[in-house]
Amino acid sequence: MPEPTEPTAAARRFENAYFADGLAQHRLVVKRCTACEHAQFPALPRCPACGSWELRDDEIRTSGDVYSWIRINREELVTDDAADLLPLVVVTVDLDDGVRLFGRYAPGGTPAIGERVAGTFVERRGATDLVFERAAR
Amino acid sequence: MTRTAAICGVGYTPFTRDSGASVLRLAVEACDAAVADAGLDPADVDGVATFSLNSDSTPAVAVASSLGVTESKVLLDVQMGGQAPCYLTGLVARLIECGEIETAVVYRAMNGRSESRVGGMAFPGEGALYRYPIGYGGYASYVAMWATRFLHETGQGPDDLWSVVERQSAAAATNPRAIRPGGVTRDGYFDSPFVVEPFRKWDCTAEVDGACAVVLTTLERARDLRWQPVVVKASAYSAHSQSGTDIGDHLAWSDYSRNYTSWLRDRLFGAAGLTPADIDVAEIYDCFTSTVLIGLEGLGFCGRGESGAFLREGGPLAVNTHGGLLYEGYLHGMNTVTEAVLQLQGRAGANQCAAHATAVVTSGALMDGSALILASE
Ligand SMILES: [Zn+2]
Numbered sequence: 001m002p003e004p005t006e007p008t009a010a011a012r013r014f015e016n017a018y019f020a021d022g023l024a025q026h027r028l029v030v031k032r033c034t035a036c037e038h039a040q041f042p043a044l045p046r047c048p049a050c051g052s053w054e055l056r057d058d059e060i061r062t063s064g065d066v067y068s069w070i071r072i073n074r075e076e077l078v079t080d081d082a083a084d085l086l087p088l089v090v091v092t093v094d095l096d097d098g099v100r101l102f103g104r105y106a107p108g109g110t111p112a113i114g115e116r117v118a119g120t121f122v123e124r125r126g127a128t129d130l131v132f133e134r135a136a137r
Numbered sequence: 138m139t140r141t142a143a144i145c146g147v148g149y150t151p152f153t154r155d156s157g158a159s160v161l162r163l164a165v166e167a168c169d170a171a172v173a174d175a176g177l178d179p180a181d182v183d184g185v186a187t188f189s190l191n192s193d194s195t196p197a198v199a200v201a202s203s204l205g206v207t208e209s210k211v212l213l214d215v216q217m218g219g220q221a222p223c224y225l226t227g228l229v230a231r232l233i234e235c236g237e238i239e240t241a242v243v244y245r246a247m248n249g250r251s252e253s254r255v256g257g258m259a260f261p262g263e264g265a266l267y268r269y270p271i272g273y274g275g276y277a278s279y280v281a282m283w284a285t286r287f288l289h290e291t292g293q294g295p296d297d298l299w300s301v302v303e304r305q306s307a308a309a310a311t312n313p314r315a316i317r318p319g320g321v322t323r324d325g326y327f328d329s330p331f332v333v334e335p336f337r338k339w340d341c342t343a344e345v346d347g348a349c350a351v352v353l354t355t356l357e358r359a360r361d362l363r364w365q366p367v368v369v370k371a372s373a374y375s376a377h378s379q380s381g382t383d384i385g386d387h388l389a390w391s392d393y394s395r396n397y398t399s400w401l402r403d404r405l406f407g408a409a410g411l412t413p414a415d416i417d418v419a420e421i422y423d424c425f426t427s428t429v430l431i432g433l434e435g436l437g438f439c440g441r442g443e444s445g446a447f448l449r450e451g452g453p454l455a456v457n458t459h460g461g462l463l464y465e466g467y468l469h470g471m472n473t474v475t476e477a478v479l480q481l482q483g484r485a486g487a488n489q490c491a492a493h494a495t496a497v498v499t500s501g502a503l504m505d506g507s508a509l510i511l512a513s514e
Binding site (some may be wrong): 020040042048070074085092100101102103130 | 254257266267270271272273274275277285289334335386
């Protein structure tokens, strides 16, 4: 599938730049509201919970529980530079620090809903991916 | 005097894998067919509405010009996918009721197979950089992510997805418009590999080239036209809290086991003064099998976790009578609306339901979407 180059590049420049910048430094960073502590991905220009414009970068833990997962087997369903990852398991993880995030799951594994996971930072083609694997409860 | 809006005609091009025609040509063919089907003339049309995803279609103004519309009072182009057909039809009905326009065409046209395949489309937006860098692409993947959670939470599984395939592929076998031959067997289903687990190819819609359209006018005028008027009894759209920042952004949506149907249900049925038990026909948006199950439960046609069994029991409710988008072809749900109209007018051919006074139609799969309640007069 084609890359959404321009809009992604634009998003990366402004409110969401912190995310990829954090991954590059092997830190998982979220924008957290200084007024009410609400956080979510993607970062919005202001806090949707209380309306505050004061958001701070907050490094959070990569640990959490699997909320859902899929296994992608077909090339046309992944971005061009991920074809070599097939079959690709993607997990939706409810992180311990209160936000939900998508991530790759350790190659060859099959996750389960409710499974305890933790992420590690993996370099791939000039960027950093968060890859989740099973963790002790 | 209060005005009521009614659908008075439908039009289709053939659904193909390679139309060999421009999207504008397809759009005009379908709109012209719909106007003629109603027994109207393009000069009667004063409104045109359509939707597109990542510029995959042709704008309403081009269709109005090609049709020979004398004066357009409303042209609507919305950037939406399958959430739009019921939404636009409902909006146009309200515009007719309040007297802004008299007669309007709502269409969807696309070379969805030979040119812009949504299955391989990346959606730009704020959510993009949380998905594509890890390879999480493709709309099928997002609906699959919801399906895994939905099936888990409701205690359902592959047999329940199969129940959708069984019913709808059987309907497609007797629908001459269907792009897929239908008649998928249980072994044929379970022997086919996963495209994106938990979906096999039979759980996924078939992209097509083509167009279809509906024409709406006042009920008063529709009574003098060719077919029995189909009254737009109620319409509703919902994008509940934290519906995301683009069509694929479901990061902040809290519950993947419930989509917009759960949120608009009370408004929809309340506005029509009806309950699910009053409905004869349900045309549920089905880019993938799981959305039929989520929709039946969300709208209250059955209890939570009961949708697969509900389909297997084969009660009085007719569901996705044309084989759905899954088997007729993926015109992003516009053909879900037209099928409901054909059913209510009693002209659905071999797939005509015995009881066809009322229908619910839905548009959309995930966070946001729309629905209609239609009734024959
Ligand atoms: Zn706040």
